[in-house]
Amino acid sequence: MEEELKQMLNELNSLKQSLTDPSHRAPIDKLQLHVERLANLGNSGLVRRSKVKDMSAEVVDSNPYSRLMALQRMGIVENYESIREFSVAIVGVGGVGSVAAEMLTRCGIGRLLLYDYDKVELANMNRLFFRPEQVGMTKTDAAVQTLSDINPDVVLESYTLNITTVQGFDTFMSSLENKSFCKNKEGSGVDLVLSCVDNYEARMAVNQACNELNQTWMESGVSEDAVSGHIQLLIPGETACFACAPPLVVASGVDERTLKREGVCAASLPTTMGVVAGLLVQNTLKYLLKFGQVSPYLGYNSLKDFFPTMEMKPNPQCSNAACLQRQKEYLLEKPARDAAAKVKIEAEALLATEAPLHLDNEWSISVVDESELAKVDVKASDTLPEGLTRELPSADEYQTLHAEAPVSTIDDLEDLRKQLEALNSA
């Protein structure tokens, strides 16, 4: 548009010069003013920030990454900038997927692959992300429009297709396998697949693709009554796949398709979907940037603010052949995994005895008065003013109190042999 307006100004200028009758100049001057005003409008509304080469930690208002690089300074993330090397595929760009895409875009993810076949409707406006002026556009086009404005550093690939069709599934598979973004990457061409679809069939298609590609993925879902949801991590062979166990949150006891008949639709809320997208992308960041504990499963019951967690092991009787194959590989790799874990633990123990606790004082924090500060700390964190009681223990106390029985692992070769036999006979 900027170009078009500049061209118009030039054309008006040459037209004015070619006119001999001075009475014709006034309307042209007026037109020029119009065009200039439009150009100013455009300037205030369409400025895009330029790409940045490196993520800087510099604390200035003009740095879009200062608040993220601060995670590194604070010791939460070891190497934040490595986020630019990762590719994440988001299947389903609806109430959860679009918000997940925006979060990853604002975090500066390297590359996003977006899959959806649907169009934006006014009926989607009760959830975050899409805007009324995008009604009628495909969700993928609208998402690329918004996301590229927000962060031009992110490489966006959009696929307007239905992954449950034969052709759509093929394109889905080959796009996941494409390694042009990061040629030396092990495994598939993406680091994680996020499933943000709203039906069982599409989830089974994602499950099939990820089992075949040995691709780690995360599943998400929101209930038809809009008040609960969940996220789940699926590692082929290591955790249950989507076919190993039924999901916890689906239309209960009612066939899914009957909920979508004439005059009846599922409820949805921007709150529940925003929370689920936030938990999903938080788990994604923890997984990719290696910090905190990646949750194998996290539920969200909004009516009671209850957040169930659990772990699901693969089902040796799973109906999915690719899942059984991955399970077999996972069992066979156990000795190598154990050896690697042992080496790592030994190396860490060695490092812990050698290195000082803090190499440098990046924050320049000095203790003003040690005994005073210690007193304040105890008061702030451990005791409450009179009349107040703590209803629940802290996270650490809670985990100690509810320490789970150790997850049963295969402890000897005999067990391993038995499990492999069971898989082979399945």
Add this chain to the structure above:
Amino acid sequence: MEEELKQMLNELNSLKQSLTDPSHRAPIDKLQLHVERLANLGNSGLVRRSKVKDMSAEVVDSNPYSRLMALQRMGIVENYESIREFSVAIVGVGGVGSVAAEMLTRCGIGRLLLYDYDKVELANMNRLFFRPEQVGMTKTDAAVQTLSDINPDVVLESYTLNITTVQGFDTFMSSLENKSFCKNKEGSGVDLVLSCVDNYEARMAVNQACNELNQTWMESGVSEDAVSGHIQLLIPGETACFACAPPLVVASGVDERTLKREGVCAASLPTTMGVVAGLLVQNTLKYLLKFGQVSPYLGYNSLKDFFPTMEMKPNPQCSNAACLQRQKEYLLEKPARDAAAKVKIEAEALLATEAPLHLDNEWSISVVDESELAKVDVKASDTLPEGLTRELPSADEYQTLHAEAPVSTIDDLEDLRKQLEALNSA
């Protein structure tokens, strides 16, 4: 802009007609084409939906409220449309406040009051809501621009001011007291205040205003290291006020201002802020529309996906005089409250014995084969395939297992008298 382009087309037309030399017409035709193309660009980008008079539950793609009205059909909310009568004030339009405002706007809240004195910077782009082209605008102006495009039905009031200044606090107070939106409303002019500020001083100002106005509010916060947050419900006199107890999530052991010195900034993530905004607005919807359990306090520890809850009673030694006054009133109103609760319980008991469980069958759901369905239900909800175990009980089981000791209430007049005396002597 649309008007301007139309005017330009007219001017070009009259210019063309006034020109005698036909060689001058070609450049004008070209200019007309330019303007028409710009008008089309504008049409695709600037269409705003018109206001709607009533919220319809009709399931058509063009209805922005169908997915919300479905909450009513599903029995989650009794009267969703009552949301249009509510006013919510949001103090602080940053990473949490802006997303909370967008969620409430998309939910069709009646009226939003927004308070902030800050401007949009590129450094805010790692959180949801603001766009790079809004850099330099005040956060309130940018928010009104985006929110009015998203949902023209919401009445937006914005206050570009700092509530911690004397004048700012006065304007804040009088805006909360203004009842022009809903003249017959009891109490102040708003139904809820959401505190989404990022510092202690501003929280204390919100606390002061709400204690003085006897105004229920919700507080929210995100830690300086970006990986945890909380929301809290504060009812003057009934729960702890912000001065009764120190907040659980603040810069720990370090003075807040030292964190904001040259070259150092707090970390932030769109995920944590999105989750906190989602939990905050979910609690708001539960409070306003009377469904589910409103949480008195809900924490979010993202590293461990741990969500602590607790209840905090007011501190009889609170330093805030208005809080002590509200505590006194709350104690004095106890007999009336007990009587009202008794009447309500009796009325509900009477209703339960009289009314049938389901008056009509809105969903037209019929049981296909009772014994078959029962079997499926048991399998889906109670048992898991072989090899899988449930690690945690369901929400209902959990609450039974962890049933808290009954909260101590004042059971006789003697106790009540003692508590009042304690308050009076404080």
